[in-house]
Amino acid sequence: MAPETVVRETVCKTILQRSGLGDYALNCYTGCMHGCVYCYARYMQRFHPHTEPWGNFVDVKVNAVETLKRQLRRAKPGEVFLSSACDGWQPIEADWRLTRRCCELLLERGHRINVLTKSALILRDLKHFAGQDVRIGVTLTTLDERLRKLWEPHAASVQDRLQVLTAAKQLDFETSVMFGPLLPGLSDSREEINALLQRAFQLKVDEIWFDAINPRPRVWPSVAALLRAKFPHLLPRYRRILFDQRVRAEYLQGLRARIEAAADRLALSDRVSTCM
Ligand code: SF4
Structure with missing residues (x-):
């Protein structure tokens, strides 16, 4: 806390x-x-x-x-x-x-x-929910713990969230993962998406979702402040992806294509959806 x-x-x-x-x-x-x-x-x-x-x-x-x-x-x-x-x-x-x-x-x-x-506290409740109609899911924006600390400062570590998926599967829960919002220039490359899906595949996750960063109200000031402090070279790109409709449409098209290609490669297409 x-x-x-x-x-x-x-x-x-x-x-x-x-x-x-x-x-x-x-x-x-x-x-x-x-x-x-x-x-x-x-x-x-x-x-x-x-x-x-x-x-x-x-x-x-x-x-x-x-x-x-x-x-x-x-x-x-x-x-x-x-x-x-x-x-x-x-x-x-x-x-x-x-x-x-x-x-x-x-x-x-x-x-x-x-x-x-995004909390490992759910582990406390798994035994109580076991055998009932409960799906356990975690959100991950990146597998890079350094980035996780910057973007999700007080949430559970990447490792702890993966552990939640492992423990849930061991107790026979249906599981899901939300990969998102993928961070442009940081966690949205072909390699990153492959690595995320590979993890989901290894952990036998039942339902996999991807989301892109969205221009929702009040979000931009905090995103811009972090970019300015840590990734100043990415600031113009984020601004365009979030606020220029043409650039955003192109970006989402490319992102969807990378996700579909990675899902195909791992034969996961029937488990992968996007919310973009
Ligand atoms: S995205 Fe918002 S609601 Fe979700 S864990 Fe982070 S701070 Fe909490």
């Missing part, structure tokens, strides 16, 4: 939201201590204003479990994605266990759970 993290206790009126990422999404926290530089969930600050920068605050929805219980009286069973606007297994979950308790309730009521995390 970042030492300067400000934690507040809040109450929510609803917690199970309709979502395009499944039937529902569920977030027990507002804010995310992982503080990823490219995080799209920054838009949450529009609705929950904080003076602290993204990554340095988290609001705990202390009545998450009670609220979910109430909503579940009427919610039709479906797939629930955790989490869409925070990491449900970010460090504060170790104390509060809200995500875990919500998952237990959802499973009791016949819902399917789709986990996507």
